[in-house]
Structure formats: structure tokens, C-alpha cells
Amino acid sequence: MKEEFRLLIALQDLDIMIKETKDQSTSEELKNLGFKLTGLKELQEARVKLARKIPPVLINRYEKLMEHYTMAILPVTSDKCLGCFVRLPSVFFSAAHSHRLLTCENCGRMLYLL
Amino acid sequence: MDANKLVTFFEEDLCIFSLRSRKKFSALQEMIRHLAGTGRVSDEHFIMEMLKNRESLGSTGLGKGVAFPHGRSLAIKELTILFARSPGGVDFEALDSKPTRIFFLILAPSDKGADTYLALLSELISLVQKPNKLGELNKVKDYKTLIEILGGNGN
């Protein structure tokens, strides 16, 4: 897998964690269970560092998608987009596409072949 | 969630009864490597990064020798629990600074199962707070006994 995709996936995992920490009902529930969630600043710093390693054009696309969706980048596991469930064109599955970041023509999410 | 539902998440190949690593991140690495060996993780690196970030948010070692490392990642397909027991104890930077001997590693996919994952955490945390449970878990050496301790019938 290309390094850029790997960085985007790691960024998305981190963004989901930050979002969960900021979500009041989830964080209240975790605190009630005994977890101390004191390191939000550390997470945000890690996010800045990680985002710096990704080309701006990709980050911009990723962030626009994250404004609308829970996930901006998804693996291709069947012939349908995991985000919007619309069928993907068969050309996606040719060897020539295996190392490229693909785009779902219906929802615009970034896709990669596993 | 009742005990019978809880035990369905525990599988024999997802248990380590003698964790070797004694340090925080090597212990997590050992658990993730074990998971990867069962084919449940598509990429160890993503899981490790996510768990390290989660620990920087605040240690999941809640004290009394038990930790609940957890989080979501695109690299996990289904809600998965790994049980690990460390006979010697791990320095997991627990909230009470004591060594951690029991681990429940809970991993959830990024896109689904948010409620189940929190419900599982909650159920496990209240379970270990019951009298004698931690003492029994500290001695557990096989899957059947583990399931009995967790409240299942061992089948």
C-alpha cells in the first residue's frame, strides 16, 4: 500500500478518536467507567504532526469529505462502495488501478484496493 | 448485555494466558501480533498507532492490576476482544501505578458497533469489580475456566 494511503488511514483513525473524545455523551460514559481522558491536547498535536506528512491536495480532499461523512477513505472489499453502496466500475479492479487512490463516482469517497 | 452474550465475544484463539512482555508498548505489540496471527487484523501497524494514541489520551490501565486498551480502526473487521494475562505483571502506567496482570483488549471497526463496544467495556469493567473475580482471573490458565469466570457455562 502506498505511504500516502497509509498516512490517510492513520489520520482517519486518529480523527475518529478525537471526535469521540469531544463527543460529550461518549466521553461522559468513558469517564463514568473510570477512564481519565486528559490527553486531548496530545492527540491534537499528534494529528498536526501526521497531517504535515500528507500532501496538501490530499489533505484538502480528505477534510472536505470528513465534513460530510464519518469516513473519507475506505477499502474496497466487494464490487460496491462501502460508503454509499453504489456499484463500482469494473475498471477499478484492473491491475493498473491496484496502487492508485480511487474515487467513488457517486459519493466522492477515497477508495483503495486491499 | 448479559453474561451469556458477553462470553460469545471470547474465543479460544484470542486468549494469551502467559504474556511475556513486561513493558507497556511491547505488551500491546505482543497482543496485536497474536491477533494478526489469527487473521483478524488487516494491518498491525494501524492498530498499534491507534492504541498508542489512545494511551496518550489517558492510560487504559484503570488500576487494581487490570487494563482495558481499546479503540476503533479501519484495520479491524469485526468487534474483537483479546484476553491476556501476565503472570509477572506489566508496567502499564496504570492510574494506581501498580503492575497490570489482566488485559481486555477491545477493538472495534471505525464504521459500526459504537454502542456494542461501549456496552462491552462497561460490562467487563463491572464484572471485574465483583468480589473474587480479579483473584480468579489472575489464576486463570485455560479457556474453559476463563468462560466460567466470565459467567458463561463453559461450552
Ligand SMILES: [Zn+2]
Ligand atoms: Zn461511494
